[in-house]
Amino acid sequence: MGTIALRTSSFPVAQPLLRRGLCLWTFPSTRRKALPGEEPRIKGRTRQVQREDWPIVLLDAHPGYITWDQFLHNQQVLDDNRTWRPEEHRGAVREGSSLLQGIVLCGVCGRRMNVRYLFDGNVPSYECRQAHAQIAEKTCQTMRGDGIDQAVAACFLEAIQPAHLAVSLTTLDQLQARAKQIDRQWQLRLERAQYEADLARRRYVAIDPENRLVARSLEREWNEKLTEVERLQREYATLPKPPALLITPRERERILALAHDIPTVWHAPTTTHAERKQLVRYLIKDVTLTKQEKDIEVRIRWQTEALTIVTVPRPKLSADVRRTDSLVVDRVRDLSPTHTATQIADLLKEARIASWIRREFHCEQGRLDTRSL
Secondary structure, three states: OOOOOOOOOOHHHHHHHHHHOOOOOOEEOOOEEEOOOOOOOOOOOEEEOOHHHOOOEEOOOOOOOOOHHHHHHHHHHHHHHOOOOOOOOOOOOOOOOOOOOOOEEEOOOOOEOEEEEEOOOOEEEEEOOHHHHHHOOOOOOEEEOHHHHHHHHHHHHHHOOHHHHHHHHHHHHHHHHHHHHHHHHHHHHHHHHHHHHHHHHHHHHHOOOOOHHHHHHHHHHHHHHHHHHHHHHHHHHHOOOOOOOOOOHHHHHHHHHHHHHHHHHHHOOOOOHHHHHHHHHHHEEEEEEEEOOOEEEEEEEEOOOOEEEEEEEOOOOHHHHOOOOHHHHHHHHHHOOOOOHHHHHHHHHHOOOEOOOOOEOOEEOOEEOHHHO
């Protein structure tokens, strides 16, 4: 009798298991079909059939390792994490300091924005260069991202406060009621279709076999009703089932208790950038940035489709950062006719006025150091 050897899994082994769901006991009738116009033969060209177009799906035919809903969730995660066509997918969280990596959209063209890092690699910058890279158009927007990340983080931490969480839990109860209502509508449609199919069957059974013309008509009607029942059952089976939103009182207390723990975890030095990004993605679906004349409009779309709009001041230009405040320059000009350079420097020191580089004013060779200005 052979022995079982446990080895580290590899991509060629794990990818088919996750994609094809071999750990499920769910059988689709076919995953591939012949191309249009292809003649039937033993080996011909085929194409993959989308999961929504599978003609027949038998769910839970046997006990499986995971449920059908878990399989669909895994497929969604794999689809979001892929790097092919990054403009269409968020991608997996990375180790960089950019909080909005993968979920930031351009408010001008709607494309997904890229992340670039400035200075020593700790200051993120968001830029929309998809049009520039693909069709040689100009870059839509480029903006520094540290202030934007701080504003989004503040909104995230505010949203998980106990008062806001209580409102969110009430919203979840409403979503649960809506999901039940939609499921009830589907059940009524299925019951109606099944009733019409049973009615057509009774009509066909009750007809006199000698009346072949009427019998063929009733048989065709019965087949049409059965086809409609199968179609509705197939659509209902392939619909993504909503997650369990019903929260027990004990779970509600635990969620409210987390509101006091998450800010501590967020600010902890041991929390990595990737972990903060993952926390943000649990609540935020995407963030749209629009650069305006004096500020940046930040539109935060939450997982519940609610929208929060905040504005962030645009960072100063490099020349403005290196320019001493105009009030200080006017003060020096007012004092220069009646005071020496040494006296002006001493008066500015007493008033605790510094230059743009946070350096005190001083006098060199009888003149006020203009480099301080």
